[in-house]
Amino acid sequence: QSVLTQPPSVSAAPGQRVSISCSGSRSNIGDNHVSWYQHLPGTAPKLLIYDNNQRPSGIPDRFSGSKSGTSATLAITGLQTGDEADYYCGTWDTGLSVLYVFGGGTKVTVL
């Protein structure tokens, strides 16, 4: 059971838009910045979004992030076949102890 809640899967046709939700609580998303990672099992995870809505150098603006209260969202526009991967939200949980927590991951499928 993950601390953060994500839908298991989302899908759309090439060129379309998908959004992935990430729900948490005050001690994690509510009080800390959210990051989003793209991961193909067996490869190095890639940071897509940090500080809720900032893109690292080299990440296209098709990827965008937002946060409101204890929830965050990753949006991918102009979906491409190369976007098929698992996506994870992550943040610090600064409740009783300090932990870095993830959502369970969302599999994006390009139809």
Add this chain to the structure above:
Amino acid sequence: QPKLVESGGGLVEPGGSLRLSCAASGFPFSEHYMSWFRQAPGKGLEWVSYISASGNTIYYADSVKGRFTISRDNAKKSLFLQMHSLRADDSAVYYCAKYDYGSFFDWGQGTLVTVSS
């Protein structure tokens, strides 16, 4: 460009020990906080441990607390994870990652740990 290369994974029996290493290059290692993560087969990403640049501040996931020890050698630009009392559910690909601006910007390719008799 930052580069992180993990090593030390392998097959170990339940109750055994293993030491993972992460060799860093392409950035000032001694100035950066670092972490270990893992992904078990069929499971999602899981954070394991975190160490400050000086090594003075360390955090662990509850699942490994008391069994794993994170450390670093800034002179050798290396991060370590000493794992004891290994269990089957510790089997995973282990990744090291570099911390910046509240997030993990650069990751290694991972090293596989299999705990089995």
